[in-house]
Amino acid sequence: MNVGLEHYLVVSAVLFALGLLGVVTRRNILVIYMSLELMLNAANLALVAFSRFNNNLDGQVMVFFIITVAAAEVAVGLALIVALYRRRQTTHVEDLNLLKH
Amino acid sequence: MEVLKLAAPETVLVVIALAVLAVDLLALRGQPVSMRFGIGAAVAGLGCAATMLMLLGRHAHANLFDGMLVVDPLTNVVKAAIVLLTLFTVLISTAGKFTEHVGEYLALILLATVGMMFLVSAEDLLMIFISLELLSLSLYVLTAFNKRNIKSAEAALKYFLFGGMAAAFTLFGLSLLYGMSGSTNLHRIAEGLAGKGMDPLLIVAVVTTLIGFGFKVAAVPFHLWAPDAYEGAPTPSAAFIATGSKVASFFILAKIMMIGFAGAEGSAAWRTFISGWMPAMALLAALSMVLGNLTAIAQTSLKRLLAYSAIAHGGYMLLAVMANNEAGMAGLLYYVITYGLATLGAFGVVQVVEDATGNDSIISFTGLSRRAPALSLCLLVFLLSLGGIPPLAGFFGKFFVFSAAVGADGNHLGLLWLVILAIAMSAVSFYYYLRVLKAAYVADGADVTQATNMMAVPVATLAALVLLAFLVVILGCAPALLMGLLQAGDQVGH
Numbered sequence: 001m002n003v004g005l006e007h008y009l010v011v012s013a014v015l016f017a018l019g020l021l022g023v024v025t026r027r028n029i030l031v032i033y034m035s036l037e038l039m040l041n042a043a044n045l046a047l048v049a050f051s052r053f054n055n056n057l058d059g060q061v062m063v064f065f066i067i068t069v070a071a072a073e074v075a076v077g078l079a080l081i082v083a084l085y086r087r088r089q090t091t092h093v094e095d096l097n098l099l100k101h
Numbered sequence: 102m103e104v105l106k107l108a109a110p111e112t113v114l115v116v117i118a119l120a121v122l123a124v125d126l127l128a129l130r131g132q133p134v135s136m137r138f139g140i141g142a143a144v145a146g147l148g149c150a151a152t153m154l155m156l157l158g159r160h161a162h163a164n165l166f167d168g169m170l171v172v173d174p175l176t177n178v179v180k181a182a183i184v185l186l187t188l189f190t191v192l193i194s195t196a197g198k199f200t201e202h203v204g205e206y207l208a209l210i211l212l213a214t215v216g217m218m219f220l221v222s223a224e225d226l227l228m229i230f231i232s233l234e235l236l237s238l239s240l241y242v243l244t245a246f247n248k249r250n251i252k253s254a255e256a257a258l259k260y261f262l263f264g265g266m267a268a269a270f271t272l273f274g275l276s277l278l279y280g281m282s283g284s285t286n287l288h289r290i291a292e293g294l295a296g297k298g299m300d301p302l303l304i305v306a307v308v309t310t311l312i313g314f315g316f317k318v319a320a321v322p323f324h325l326w327a328p329d330a331y332e333g334a335p336t337p338s339a340a341f342i343a344t345g346s347k348v349a350s351f352f353i354l355a356k357i358m359m360i361g362f363a364g365a366e367g368s369a370a371w372r373t374f375i376s377g378w379m380p381a382m383a384l385l386a387a388l389s390m391v392l393g394n395l396t397a398i399a400q401t402s403l404k405r406l407l408a409y410s411a412i413a414h415g416g417y418m419l420l421a422v423m424a425n426n427e428a429g430m431a432g433l434l435y436y437v438i439t440y441g442l443a444t445l446g447a448f449g450v451v452q453v454v455e456d457a458t459g460n461d462s463i464i465s466f467t468g469l470s471r472r473a474p475a476l477s478l479c480l481l482v483f484l485l486s487l488g489g490i491p492p493l494a495g496f497f498g499k500f501f502v503f504s505a506a507v508g509a510d511g512n513h514l515g516l517l518w519l520v521i522l523a524i525a526m527s528a529v530s531f532y533y534y535l536r537v538l539k540a541a542y543v544a545d546g547a548d549v550t551q552a553t554n555m556m557a558v559p560v561a562t563l564a565a566l567v568l569l570a571f572l573v574v575i576l577g578c579a580p581a582l583l584m585g586l587l588q589a590g591d592q593v594g595h
Contacts, residue, residue, distance in 0.1 A: 019269070020266075023262075023266055029262075032262060036262075036265045036266065036269060039266070039270075040268070040269050043269065043273045043275075044276075046273070046277065047279060047280075049280075050280030050283075054280070056283055058285045059280075059285075061227070062226070062227050062230070062279070062285065065227060066272065069230070069234045073265060076238050076241055076242060076261070077261055077265070079245075080241065080242075080254060080257050080258050083245055083248065083254040084258055087251050096255045096258060096259060098252050098255055098333075099256060099259070099329040099332055
């Protein structure tokens, strides 16, 4: 079977949808983070595939930057979780209920 | 070397950020917080002032590395406005009691500013993404800075989760754009997309990009993080998120839509919708104006009220983006800059009252005119400007935006329905702004006794607020001062 651009795009779209589903339905903040990463990686996959089929390296360069930035984002995110856990002893989104109208 | 020359203002700010951090950690350890804040803010403020002079003093036109760093008069003016907002943010945080980590706090504010400045200069998807993340990551941390307040970490986490999702959406949209056009440069993308029509992939790209930026500028229905983040964050951080970051985000949103998606506009004219980014944005704008204004009425906390008012103002600003021409761009920038000045001022007043009374509910503002006359006069100017009362800057902002939207070429009054909605909704907004002013000026008899003692207002904060109020009045009396700069920059830029 010949794997074409559309196959990559379908996989990428599925990954993105799964990530979004995870972010929306999961209740543990750590799992939500993992789902967020999945969404970013869906974009990465699309970029690499486009880069290959466009014969142009810009997309792959961008992926390296995205991976680096995603690592920084996780660092900040985990720091925030630690800050929350110290005050509230929880990592569940249901317990984030102090801020309401 | 040319990079260093063209990015000199950004470089100066980075150096100043590191200097503030180093001075605070090495020399000022063990000193009282107020002194550390004073010295740190003086260094940061001088850096900001120097950066502004550099920005306004140069007339270079340059485009480095194929749109990675674009320098022209328009971006210089926008960057100078952002640095000015940063300067005022630094000034109103000097009286803050929310943290002992002064150096880190000021350094993060300056680094976020650098992110905004690179964002303003970017015409390339890669630079847009990186500078957007530099900005967002700094803002998440700034939101969480008040470790004593139990709400702060929660606010930051909510902001982070929504922001992370927004980044993923934006990135997915941008990756599709790159795929369809084979380039990461906005102008080249528009060329690549030209003549392809609205194929399904392009629709997905438009929608995901808009969702991502909708989160960033807090447009309904992607606004849920904003009131929580504003309420939980330390007040100066909230002010910074509501002002400087808005200026940069709206500028880049307008640039992506006007340059990158040129040719995929569609139409949002009444009853003749054509698919493209216009109808999607019209929906966001209409929802933001209606929901933002109506929800603001019900708020009791002034910070949440300002958050919903920010959402409503975001709706008006989207209208300017939809004008999709030079007048729209100039109107948008005038609006967002004057909105930034007034909102920053209002947050500054909130901070003083919050420090004195312990909370930011509207009841705490009762009798403010007697307890702190100068402060409440500033509040009056800021809120009336946000409401759009004629001699103040906010009125001209609305005037420029609405006239640009009505007169947009080729639309033949197509956006009139949105403008009418916007005008009706800004009438609603008077109600909640005046409610705050009523508490401040027309106190009920019962509250007067407990509200007669004077409120202590820190000198630096008061100076900053008076200056901000002065700017709002000046820009209202002579809108051409700023508008002239923006229009001149805009014409040369195209």
